[in-house]
Amino acid sequence: MYDNQRDLLLKESDRFPPPQGVRLSYGTAGFREDASVLLSTVYRVGILAALRALKTGKRIGLMITASHNKVSDNGVKVADPSGGMLTQDWEPFANALANASSSQDLVQLIIEFAEKENILLNGSKSAQVLVARDTRPSGELLLDAAKHGIGSIIGVVAHDLGILTTPQLHWMVHVRNKGLNGSERDYFHELSSSFRCLFNSNPNNSEWKLKDWDNQLVVDGANGVGGQKLEMLKEMLNGLAIEIRNSGKGEGVLNEGVGADFVQKEKIVPLGFGSQDVGIRCASFDGDADRLVYFTVPSESSNRINLVDGDKILSLFAIFIEEQLTILAARTKATKIDFRPTLGVVQTAYANGASTQYLKALGLEVVFTPTGVKYLHEKAAEYDIGIYFEANGHGTILFSDYCISVLQPLYWELSDVSSGSKSHKAALRLLAVTRLINQAVGDALSGLLLVEAILQHKNWSIQTWSELYQDLPSRQLKVKVVDRTMVETTNAETEVVKPPGLQEAINSKIAKYPKGRCFIRPSGTEDVIRVYAEASTQEAADDLATSVAKLVDQFLGVGSSN
Template identity: 35%
Template sequence: MSQITYLKSILCSDFLRDTYDSLASNPVTEHEKFVYGTSGFRMHNEKLDIPLFATCLITLLRSIYCNEFIGIMITASHNPPQDNGFKTVEPKGEMLPQSWEKYVTSIANSVKKGKFDEFIANFLNVATEALKETTVEGKELKIIIGRDTRQSSERFSSFCTKFFNNILTATHEKIKFIDYGVVTTPQLHFIVRKHTIKQQTDKFDILNEYFNEFFQPFLEVMSNLKSSRFKKLYIDCANGVGAVQLEKLKEIYSKKTKQIEIELINTDYDDYSKLNVDCGADFVKTNQRLPANVNETLAMDGENLFCSLDGDADRIIFYALDANANFCLLDGDRMATLIGEYFMEKTPKSFWNDLKLGIVQTAYANGNSTSYITDELKLDVKCAKTGVKNLHHDAVENFDVGIYFEANGHGTVVFNDLFMNKLKESNLPELSLFVSLINQAVGDAITDMFVIIAILLNLDIDAKTWFSKYKDLPNRLVKCVVPDRSQFETFDYERRLAKPAGLQDAINHIVSVNNALHKTRSFVRASGTEDVVRIYAESHSVESVEVVVQDVLKAIKAATA
């Protein structure tokens, strides 16, 4: 059976027709325009039935194309409780290739009331283009799903189960479908990768697989310590899925070591309304203040270490208060620089003679962090477009050891075979153990936490010393509502505007008249999900930043009037 004939047998099923008619008749999404971006689909949960339908179909196509397990993660990460979303996970734990984003977007937007035949024609056109030189014959479709703790996630998970079971009934083809239930986003990426590497079609014990892979090396790091400068680690779990997994981790940890006591904060994942509310990595980063239920006095004590995960545990932010109760934000930029410093500290200079170690940032990275990397650490820096998919790609393409983090705390480190082979040949057991802590597949709050704690303990520095490595330039990130975000087109890694005409010249002028110390920059970038643009500005003073922001706001309004 050819792939198109196979797909036609699916499309002709009563289940698919009935599902289509039900979705197309929903007045909530009648005029909605859907876009699958770098984070997949993400919006209010009441608008997501059509995007999930499209996600299931693209997952089906992707499984045919790859002949491997493909995952669907149901989550909206740091978004508010009423939102949700979906993204697909590739066989090796990667995200959906950018070239396929247009396919799933097209499928979602072709669901229209009374247009089933047109939908079928569009889907088959998409499938024909996407599945070039691929045959479904003799293949077993393999799908994995997981979800976060949102109230709507179980409903969407049930739809996926029903969808794939009905395809099995309609086509009599083999479909291996595994539901891992409540997991963090990085865990789903990890387990899809594990299924691919081991070629296993039976369900893994995810707790054993994930924690043995990354937690055992961390316990070994802890066991090698004679003492620890930290007495207690406080983890803000954002009232999300991270709490579910960290409760299990804490139970194991407490039986293995007493080096650092762990206290979990904001763990009420059963109260759906609390997810990411006044807590979590995004709240801390955006507001630059302590999350709910964190004591100021404890945060000023250098013997305590504080961090916050986001709702699906793929981002992490560290922080502290100094002696004057000033907030010290230890974000993705600072994690990247700390990891870079550790690599340089723990290896002889000659180790890097035929290897490239570097850091990938986005335009949102603070200018002083970039200067610190190039001037103090003497490492290469690359700028990538926003979205970890883009950073991951640039880290792999440009470096043997690529450290990448968005300022929001989402990132990891990737190693190529050249580095791994040289590490095996070298007598660097401490570095080898450190490398084994890292989840290379995707940014992972839990494993990133292991990494940062290991570095701080090994270098014997506290959070305030880490913060003092460089001083961030004052900066602001501001939203501006616009009539049509598609008018805004960027280039130079989103640092400059091609359209609207004349706006970049206006921004250049605003920057130039506020750039006495050559520290000022500003850029404008459209949101991927709503009709707003985001203005980023940084300068030598808070006052200068405010002037730049207000002037850029005026320029945007003039350009879009």
């Protein structure tokens, strides 16, 4: 039955021999490595995506990107039919595919997996994989390898969407599998029209008057694809004054001294910014535009910044959503309309403790997951409205089908009896948010517009926003170890289970510091243990992190921290 398929796979896979001495693991970001060793891996992920498309009967996405990594790196990841990440159930198969040592082993692995998953490899079914890449020079060659992988499975074709942001590809997979139009222009139209709707629903606005708003905004595009796409989006916003620097038009190197990852970790101004930007609202994308952070330059004499990170973006979104729900609750109670959506905020242990305290003080339900967007997204989907963000600026808002199905008729019902009322506009705003925010994945472009719309709605400066709460000082270290698997954790990675006695020793250190908090977790990619500490002062946070790093070294053997 599989002779033709077997022959095709053997022929094509021989063109992409695996690199010697390299073992790869599929994580939240897919496979990442120096681009020079990725041809075989990307070819094999093309096969994976093709099999997934046959299995689900839906369009699958394949993106060539290494996000915030250096320009010499690249990577590949798969988007499932929902537009979300590849199901975790298939990650072991992804690892086995990438690391198969020969073409014969690879083909046998594929045949056995297909039989286990009841995937027919006789060409009786057709399927499609949407493929795209970011602006890295290595992207074109790797994308060609991915297409060969997709074409190695009979009946599956690759649809090349060209250069996109990662969130654009995820969005297109999501909407096309719903039977809707999913072109890049459709994406831009969805963002611009819903942003305009949010702007016009402001109680202080009666029409589209961006020129009357303090809309001075400068965006760092990380010399990547996000800056280029924001230039295109600007044309549909009719007057939103955004200055784009590091746009990727040749003035700098991707992610080098620029971008959300650099800004968030180093807390200094990116290249192209300086004394001319003091007090101005600034934002930064990462290389593939799925992360967003804001910042201000407080002084002409220093290159330090005031960072407004993913925790504060989450807080801003949560405040706005809760306000609209409160307005609707008063109205629906009076009209006996049953609309009581669950609202949850999802964080990881890396969220600053001050942000968690602030959100809980607002009466919001805050829950924690292990580190990784796939865990955050999965937990957020359990709520009717789930908001998640990592401090690094990756996050989004998820709305359940139930929530949207009630909001739409509720909006029209309120329009019939009270068009222009507070409750009518609240329903309108929430519906606009469901269209503006990218519910498939974190999206710097859509996130930027939602931040801008909410700041304008509340008439807040970036300084007002930044002062919602004061971050606790923190420090991160990593300790090199022989075997990171010696550490096992529980309770969203905040408590150590193994080795015995280590958590008790950490607790004794934490108790010495006011507002002290510290946890350790093994890295997912290298033999290091990561240490995160908070305390009431920076000196105390530094001391706590250092003392716990020494404990890790004592329990796990000789190492070094940095």
